[in-house]
């Protein structure tokens with residue numbers, strides 16, 4: 001361990017009590033995506049206390065502060081602000097939101113990293129800029145709330161990161177460091193998993209099945225039953241599933257948001273929300289067309305009309321093997337803190353999705369996931385088991401990773417940036433997303 005690494009560990013350890021208290025506070029006050037006003041306020045206040053100038057209310061709630069030492073690359077340390085709807089969680093708020101995906105700890109990780117990296121001696125060892133960036137709305141919102149949320153604060157895109165990309169907030173950033181509670185190795189004997197598995201992308205889809213109301217008993221012949229049409233579409237979708245290829249990891253999971261109007265009326269409008277997920281953009285687009293055909297064909301059979309509205313989802317995340325720079329940071333924690341470190345197993349596909357895919361499409365990502373919690377993500381069982389591993393160790397790891405990226409003339413950051421091959425330029429990305437709307 002060198003002098004700077006030791007200093008990073010000590011600074012964060014010296015503030016562990018304060019960080020743990022803030023972690024508990026955030027955990028107990030989860031907020032909906034694009035509405036994380038209190039969480040964002042607490043993050044901004046913390047950064048201001050460190051003497052940093054902050055920019056706030058970025059895409060409603062995003063918070064940014066930057067430190068610079070020299071000319072090197074500009075890296076962002078990303079933390080997600082949002083909780084998710086999980087009313088049965090023991091720490092759910094009155095509105096039913098909980099941190100059942102552990103995003104609160106990402107905020108602690110960037111704030112803890114800010115504590116260490118703003119220290120004059122540590123900062124002096126960096127060559128470049130570091131932005132501490134709290135970002136809104138990673139969780140895809142239910143279609144019913146999405147429409148309302150997208151109208152607030154001029155939000156246009158579904159995910160916090162894509163909205164921030166649209167607004168130019170990533171224009172001057174060369175590389176992002178991200179973290180998350182363990183995903184692929186939950187329940188295994190590992191505290192820190194380096195790299196990121198590939199994850200699926202998706203589009204959101206809402207089908208408004210329009211029929212015609214009539215008395216359900218006296219005059220069903222005068223009606224057009226939208227529920228029957230939607231149900232027939234479900235059967236068609238079930239039959240189409242045999243065309244989904246294993247390698248594409250297709251998931252289509254609809255639910256009925258509205259099933260009709262009243263018990264004695266032929267349903268005249270049924271609303272079906274769904275996500276159409278797959279491992280590649282091509283497979284997402286192909287599957288989307290098949291799903292559309294199911295609803296259009298069923299509508300035709302019953303005499304109803306299927307109005308299909310697609311919503312931009314998230315891009316697939318490419319597999320990011322553990323970069324050597326992550327190992328350099330993790331080795332410190334392995335030796336000094338006894339942390340159990342592994343790399344992500346290669347060739348695995350996470351069938352869930354994240355808007356990290358949108359960022360990864362335009363810039364290199366250095367990612368790690370951390371343990372310390374038990375229970376499935378997004379479930380009422382998600383809870384902190386080891387407060388150090390869950391809440392403080394990610395801050396150590398964030399700060400150490402930033403240091404290793406930017407030390408020695410930022411040679412590792414420069415190597416990763418020059419090796420990176422973007423899926424899209426920002427303009428191409430925005431054009432593609434517009435097409436999805």
Ligand SMILES: [Zn+2]
Nearest residue numbers: 101103138180
């Ligand atoms: Zn998450």
